[in-house]
Each structure stands twice: as structure tokens, then as C-alpha cells.
Amino acid sequence: MSSPSPSGSAAGQLALQAVDFAYADGRSIFRQLSLTVTPGEFVVLLGPSGCGKSTLLNLLSGFIQPDRGTVSIDGEAVRPEMDALGYVFQSPNLFPWLTVLDNVRFGLRMRGDLTPAAQQQRARQYLALVGLADAAEQFPHQLSGGMRQRVALARALAPEPKLLLADEPFGALDAITRRHLNEELLRLWSQLGQTVVFITHDIDEAVFLADRVVVLGRAPQGIDTQLTVDLPRPRSFATTPRLPRFLACREQLMDRIAHVMERAV
Numbered sequence: 001m002s003s004p005s006p007s008g009s010a011a012g013q014l015a016l017q018a019v020d021f022a023y024a025d026g027r028s029i030f031r032q033l034s035l036t037v038t039p040g041e042f043v044v045l046l047g048p049s050g051c052g053k054s055t056l057l058n059l060l061s062g063f064i065q066p067d068r069g070t071v072s073i074d075g076e077a078v079r080p081e082m083d084a085l086g087y088v089f090q091s092p093n094l095f096p097w098l099t100v101l102d103n104v105r106f107g108l109r110m111r112g113d114l115t116p117a118a119q120q121q122r123a124r125q126y127l128a129l130v131g132l133a134d135a136a137e138q139f140p141h142q143l144s145g146g147m148r149q150r151v152a153l154a155r156a157l158a159p160e161p162k163l164l165l166a167d168e169p170f171g172a173l174d175a176i177t178r179r180h181l182n183e184e185l186l187r188l189w190s191q192l193g194q195t196v197v198f199i200t201h202d203i204d205e206a207v208f209l210a211d212r213v214v215v216l217g218r219a220p221q222g223i224d225t226q227l228t229v230d231l232p233r234p235r236s237f238a239t240t241p242r243l244p245r246f247l248a249c250r251e252q253l254m255d256r257i258a259h260v261m262e263r264a265v
């Protein structure tokens with residue numbers, strides 16, 4: 001089995017420059033928002049409900065367009081169909097009529113650059129990476145919530161995107177499964193080296209995963225604070241949350257979030 005490597009692994013720089021965005025009702029969500037994510041960086045977006053996290057991810061993926069400013073990947077204006085992009089949603093959104101294997105193959109078939117045999121092999125490779133090699137022939141309704149979310153992760157990763165965008169992918173899971181998937185995600189990321197932008201409401205999850213946490217204030221404030229999480233890797237839930245630096249980052253973020261929420265009242 002070949003070892004995974006993201007396509008065109010030399011890059012994956014994401015840049016928003018001076019972005020203005022309002023929905024059709026005219027309410028401004030971002031004004032002059034700028035953010036750069038460097039290749040291979042793991043950035044977590046944190047902020048109160050309604051502050052614009054999903055909107056920001058949809059701008060980064062090209063699903064929606066800014067009113068002003070630019071969004072680019074490696075200098076090229078972003079388009080949702082770019083091979084560079086992988087997206088994991090809050091709910092797994094699997095096709096119930098397809099097997100686990102065919103769900104993971106789906107994105108590969110859309111791309112059309114692999115033979116059916118190569119698609120099968122790639123899909124099986126990524127199912128094995130997320131620990132689901134034995135579930136390939138099952139259907140989504142036969143899986144637990146955590147397994148479904150792992151299939152969704154395998155589906156997003158199988159095309160080997162340079163950029164992984166994740167919108168609270170583990171938000172609906174119990175704490176134990178969530179921790180396990182956080183560790184798995186970091187293990188995959190350390191092998192694959194993608195640029196990641198990951199949304200969560202959970203401060204512990206943010207600190208555990210991130211190289212950098214970006215806190216968003218109430219719309220249209222945009223970025224309130226950024227915190228570099230200089231904790232050693234590899235990280236594990238058995239040891240990392242006990243480190244004084246973890247606790248310090250957590251405290252700083254709690255203060256910041258409390259401040260952002262206060263200003264909203």
C-alpha cells in the first residue's frame with residue numbers, strides 16, 4: 001500500500017484579504033477581514049454562536065463569494081470545485097444508499113483522474129487510516145455516530161486535499177469518542193501534512209488540536225484575538241491537558257470568550 005501524500009504537497013496557503021461580506025438581508029458579517037493560514041498549519045476558529053465561523057469557512061471554500069476583497073489558495077482565487085479542498089461538515093452527510101466504501105469513493109469518482117480500481121484502493125487505504133477497514137461493505141445506518149463521522153473524514157481526505165476545512169465535525173459526539181477522534185485527526189494530519197481550518201465551540205478541543213486559535217468576536221467584528229498554541233507534538237489526551245502551558249492557553253481563551261460574550265449583551 002502506498003503511503004498517503006497530499007497532492008502538490010509543496011503548498012496549501014490560504015489567504016483572505018480585506019474581505020467584506022453581508023448576507024442578502026444586508027446584515028454585515030465581516031468588514032475588512034484578513035487572515036492567512038500557512039501551508040501545513042492547523043488553525044482552529046473559536047467564537048460565540050452566530051459570530052460567522054461557518055460563514056468564514058464557506059468563504060474559504062468558495063461556496064460563497066465576498067462582496068469585497070479576495071480569498072485565495074496559493075495565490076489562485078478559490079473555487080469550490082478545486083481539488084485542493086476537502087470539507088467535513090457538522091453532520092456526516094453520508095449517502096444512505098451507498099456502502100461505506102462507495103461513500104468514500106464518491107469524491108474520487110467526481111474527480112475522474114483515477115481508474116475504478118485505483119479509486120477502490122485509495123478508498124480502502126483511507127478507511128484503514130480511520131480504523132474502518134472492516135466496515136467497507138456496511139451501510140451508514142449500520143454504523144455508530146463516531147464511525148459515521150470517521151467515514152466523513154475518510155471521504156474528505158481520500159482525494160488528498162492540500163486543505164481540510166472542518167465545521168464542528170465532532171460536535172454531536174460524546175466526549176470519549178470525540179477525544180479519540182481528535183487524536184486520530186492529529187495522527188492523520190501529522191502523516192498527511194494538510195493545512196487545516198477547524199471550527200469548534202469547545203475550548204479544550206481547540207487548544208488540543210491547534211497550532212493557532214483564532215477567536216472571532218460578534219459579527220461584524222471579525223478577529224478578536226489570536227493565540228499561538230506552542231505545545232509539543234505528538235499530543236495525547238492522557239498527557240497534553242495536564243501541561244501547565246495547556247492550562248494557561250485554556251485560561252487565556254476562556255477569558256477572551258467571556259469578554260466577547262459580555263460585549264454582546
Ligand SMILES: Nc1ncnc2c1ncn2[C@@H]1O[C@H](COP(=O)(O)OP(=O)(O)OP(=O)(O)O)[C@@H](O)[C@H]1O
Nearest residue numbers: 023024025029048049050051052053054055056219
Ligand atoms: N444564508 C443566510 N442568510 C442570512 N443570514 C445568515 C445565513 N447564514 C447565516 N446567517 C447569519 O449570519 C450570522 C453568522 O452565521 P454563521 O452560521 O456563520 O455563524 P456561526 O459562528 O457558524 O454560528 P454557530 O456557532 O451557531 O454555528 C448569523 O447571524 C446567521 O443568522
Ligand SMILES: [Mg+2]
Nearest residue numbers: 053054055167
Ligand atoms: Mg456554524
